[in-house]
Amino acid sequence: MLVRKARLHDASNVYDLVNSLSHDGTLxxxxFAEVCENIRDFTVAVSDSGIFLGCGALHLYGPHLSEVRSIVIKPEARAQGAGGRILGALIDEAEEHGIQSVCLFTRIPDFFFKYGFRVVEDKTELPDKIFKDCQTCPRLHRCDEVAMVRGRIPRVSILGPRIEAEQLVRIGG
Known part of the structure; x- marks a missing residue:
């Protein structure tokens, strides 16, 4: 198995796989345009014979935070280690950029514990993620994902205001 940065010719496979899990809100x-525009964020796993197995992306918010997103493996390729290898490559990439805080939102937290991620009880502690994606998510007010972070939670936000828990309570959040 080879884990490598995605290339533009991988966009169709990434698009198909990511969107195969969008109908139920998993992703x-x-x-397709968004996948093409962001293809450099993706890392893919391919079999020794060149068959696409899965993908994951690392979104950079800034020097304070990155996010693992769209990590998904084809059903027939699960339990072969592709998910762990992709995740490891994304963590390494964040570290190469000097980013010590890596977050993600998931419904399968047990997979991520063994890679040093821990649960973030208060999602508002990740305001860049909330501002970037949660505002447009169809599950905004009924989110069933677990927020997780590897490293320390950043004390800065660059995309939107950092809302403290007390402020959120006052405004009805």
Missing amino acids: LKRS
Whole structure:
């Protein structure tokens, strides 16, 4: 198995796989144009014979935070280690950029514990993620994902205001 940075010719496979899990809300639906625009964020796993097995992306918010997103493995390729290898490559990439805080939102937290992620009880502690994606998510007010972070939670936000828990309570959040 080879784990490598995605290339533009991988966009169709990434698009198909990510959107195969968007109908039930597991992943956010992505347009083909969006996948192409962000293909450099993706890392893919391919079999020794070149068959696409899965993908994951690392979104950079800034020097304070990155996010693992769209990590998904084809059903027939699960339990072969592709998910762990992709995740490891994404963590390494964040570290190469000097980013010590890596977050993600998931419904399968047990997979991520063994890679040093821990649960973030208060999602508002990740305001860049909330501002970037949660505002447009169809599950905004009924989110069933677990927020997780590897490293320390950043004390800065660059996309929107950092809302403290007390402020959120006052405004009805």
